[in-house]
Amino acid sequence: MAERDFDPDRLTEVFRSIDSMRVKMAYDLIAGSGLEVFIFDGDMSRMLGSTSAVPARLMVYASDAAEARARLKDLGFSE
Numbered sequence: 082m083a084e085r086d087f088d089p090d091r092l093t094e095v096f097r098s099i100d101s102m103r104v105k106m107a108y109d110l111i112a113g114s115g116l117e118v119f120i121f122d123g124d125m126s127r128m129l130g131s132t133s134a135v136p137a138r139l140m141v142y143a144s145d146a147a148e149a150r151a152r153l154k155d156l157g158f159s160e
Contacts, residue, residue: 092140104137
């Protein structure tokens with residue numbers, strides 16, 4: 082899949098968590114399926130520890146959101 086020009090206005094959230102391990106696993110799952118995925122607020126979430134104030138968010142292009150959510154659901158990930 083060819084990389085697109087990064088456009089944050091075309092991204093949508095498909096997963097969020099305060100658990101950095103779950104975020105990384107979900108990221109790897111989505112990226113491994115060939116979809117572009119981005120972690121937002123990951124550093125801030127780790128800085129604040131396990132507080133729910135700032136969860137890390139996985140973002141994909143809106144056109145890939147349904148496929149990304151389906152893959153996450155198939156492996157038991159939920160928001």
